Every structure is written in structure tokens, then in C-alpha cells.
Amino acid sequence: MRMSMDEAFVGDxxxxxxxxxxxxxxxxxxxxxxxxxxxxxxxxxTQIFYDEIRPWFKGVDSDTLGRTWVFEGRDEVEGWEEMPEASGASAGQSSLIQALDIYLGVDAEAPETSFMSHPSNKSFQERMRAYMPRHHRAFLNHLKANPRPLRELVERAVEEDHGSPILGAYNAALKSLKEFRDAHMIVVALYIIGPARRAGKGSATEDETEDLKGTGGTDLVKFLKGVRDQTADTYLRG
Known part of the structure; x- marks a missing residue:
């Protein structure tokens, strides 16, 4: 990415x-x-993950019972401040995935919509960056502030040369990211949706499945479908 940003500055x-x-x-x-x-x-x-591991990934914004984490020993820490929000472990906290979105120009930073419901006005990606190491956040901010975004460079190159191979390479990169998200949805179906339905003895309706919460507080299925579709919508036409 860094080399691409350097090359984009030249643009020849x-x-x-x-x-x-x-x-x-x-x-x-x-x-x-x-x-x-x-x-x-x-x-x-799959069942061990759902029953024994995933409950420990729940955060304040994803626990349906409204429970909060209690940090033992906090009274012994000078200057302790209660965390206003403690989301569970989420793939959204991966700086790698967010970097791919920003670099390729995928609009995954839109305000919370029907598939990203949350009381705050921040996007899911923005909230998850608070859980990343400081240098990772700085890198993502650097990518976002790039004055010559990759997508604009590709659009300009295609306008100047309709046969430019960069268009195919750019769309291929987006396609691979979209397929990665397809695979993520398969894993979610195997490890979360399936066990949730079995826990309800097969009685969970499609609407109830849609209402499952991700560990980061998102409407799980709607959110994953939304970012996958956003990735596909980013494809460029020659």
C-alpha cells in the first residue's frame, strides 16, 4: 500500500x-x-465455539441481557475511568481489513444505517478503531487522508486509456475482497447462525436470524450482507 501511495503521487x-x-x-x-x-x-x-467461547466475546453493546463487564481491582488503579463502551472482540477491530477497505475505496464508513444500528452516530469501523493499537489507527488515518486515493487514480487512468489493465487489476482486487467476505458469511453461518437455530430447536425464523447481534454490537447478518454488497458496488466499469 505504501508503495502504491508513492506511485500514485507520481501518477505517470x-x-x-x-x-x-x-x-x-x-x-x-x-x-x-x-x-x-x-x-x-x-x-x-462449531458447537464448542458457540457455547463455550463466543459468550466471552460479548461486549456491552451486544449482550441482549444488558450485562456489563466488571473489572476487578479497578479501585486499586489510580485515575481509573469507567469505559463508556466495551465492545466484544470483532473482526472489525482488524486494522488489516479496514486498511483494505480504505485503500480500495470501499464505502464501509457510511453512517450507521438499517444494517449497522447503534446508539452513537459513529460508523462501526470508526468505533472499532478505538480498540486498535495507536500506530495502527495512525496508519488508517494516513490512508484516509491520502490526497490521491487509488480509486480516483484508476478512474482517471481509464478515462485516458480505456484499455488500461489497471481497471481489471483493481476490480480483481475488489472481487477477492468480496469473496473473502462471502467466506466470512459462511463461517458465521456455521459457527453462529446454525448453533443459534439449534439452540432454539430449529424454531428460529429468518427474521430472528437477521436480528442476531455480532460481538461488536452490529445486526450481524444485515451488517455482513451490507459490507459485502458495498464491496461489490465499488466495482468500476470501463
Whole structure:
């Protein structure tokens, strides 16, 4: 990404060719990430995850009973301030996934909508950045502040040369990210939706499934479908 940003600053034909190569390499990397994600099936039992592991991932904004975490020993910490919100562990806290979205120009930062309901006005991605290491947040902010975004560079290159290979490379990178999100939805179906239905003895309706909460407080299914569709909507036409 850093090299692409440097090349985008130059923006000449040589830079465009190099960025095209970087995007082609990115496709391979994201495909490897997808393969690693699906490997979870080899070592994690779906029912054990749902019954014994996932409950510990719940945060204040995803617990249906409204329970909060109690931090033992907090009275012994000088200057302790109660956390206004403590979300559970979420894939949204991965700086890598957010970096891919920002770099490729996926509009995953939109205000909370029907598939990202939350009392605050912040986007889910913005809230999750609070849980990242400081340097990771700084890198994402640096990407967002890039005065020459990749998507605009691709659009300009296509306008100047309709046969530019950068368009295919850019769309291929988006396609790999969309397929990664498809795989994520498969994992969610196996490890969360399926066990939730079994816990309800198969009585869970489609609407009830849609209302499942993610560990980060999102409307799980609606949110995942939403960001996947946003990724697909980012494709460019020549």
C-alpha cells in the first residue's frame, strides 16, 4: 500500500503499471487470507465455539441481557475511568481489513444505517478503531487522508486509456475482497447462525436470524450482507 501511495503521487504511465502489479499481488494475498479463514473448520468445533467461547466475546453493546463487564481491582488503579463502551472482540477491530477497505475505496464508513444500528452516530469501523493499537489507527488515518486515493487514480487512468489493465487489476482486487467476505458469511453461518437455530430447536425464523447481534454490537447478518454488497458496488466499469 505504501508503495502504491508513492506511485500514485507520481501518477505517470510507469507508476500506473507498477500499481497494476501491486494490485495483482494483492489478489493473491487476499485469497490466502480467505484460505486461512476457512481453515478454522479444521480445528474449531462449531458447537464448542458457540457455547463455550463466543459468550466471552460479548461486549456491552451486544449482550441482549444488558450485562456489563466488571473489572476487578479497578479501585486499586489510580485515575481509573469507567469505559463508556466495551465492545466484544470483532473482526472489525482488524486494522488489516479496514486498511483494505480504505485503500480500495470501499464505502464501509457510511453512517450507521438499517444494517449497522447503534446508539452513537459513529460508523462501526470508526468505533472499532478505538480498540486498535495507536500506530495502527495512525496508519488508517494516513490512508484516509491520502490526497490521491487509488480509486480516483484508476478512474482517471481509464478515462485516458480505456484499455488500461489497471481497471481489471483493481476490480480483481475488489472481487477477492468480496469473496473473502462471502467466506466470512459462511463461517458465521456455521459457527453462529446454525448453533443459534439449534439452540432454539430449529424454531428460529429468518427474521430472528437477521436480528442476531455480532460481538461488536452490529445486526450481524444485515451488517455482513451490507459490507459485502458495498464491496461489490465499488466495482468500476470501463
Amino acid at each position: 504511465d510507469i507508476a500506473i503499471r507498477r500499481i497494476t502489479g501491486y494490485l495483482e499481488r494483492m489478489v493473491v494475498v487476499v485469497q490466502e487470507l480467505q484460505s486461512l479463514l476457512m481453515d478454522v473448520k479444521k480445528g474449531v468445533d
